[in-house]
Amino acid sequence: MRVTCFLSSLDNIDVARVQVSTAFPTATANFVQLTRLGIQPLAACEGVGKVEARSTIPVSMGYPSPAVRAGLSRRRSTLRK
Numbered sequence: 001m002r003v004t005c006f007l008s009s010l011d012n013i014d015v016a017r018v019q020v021s022t023a024f025p026t027a028t029a030n031f032v033q034l035t036r037l038g039i040q041p042l043a044a045c046e047g048v049g050k051v052e053a054r055s056t057i058p059v060s061m062g063y064p065s066p067a068v069r070a071g072l073s074r075r076r077s078t079l080r081k
Helices: 013-023 065-078
Strands: 001-007 028-033 043-048
Touching: 001 013, 013 028, 013 043
Parallel strands: 001 028
Antiparallel strands: 001 043
16 A cells, blocks of 8 residues: 655644554655745645455445544644634
């Protein structure tokens, strides 16, 4: 699996690394700064993986887990200070 995160700033990249490695421990992660001196804080990640075996569980897409959302909220409040 590969995960790419687009960030408005790399100042708090350690927070993003921990969250990605917690959610996807075997994924290769890339972190990209969108622009220098972005006006608003932004963190958006996308992941791509390959299914190794058939499953009876359907694939679903949605918002991140509550733990990841809580981490993103803390990150936003840190950036606003």
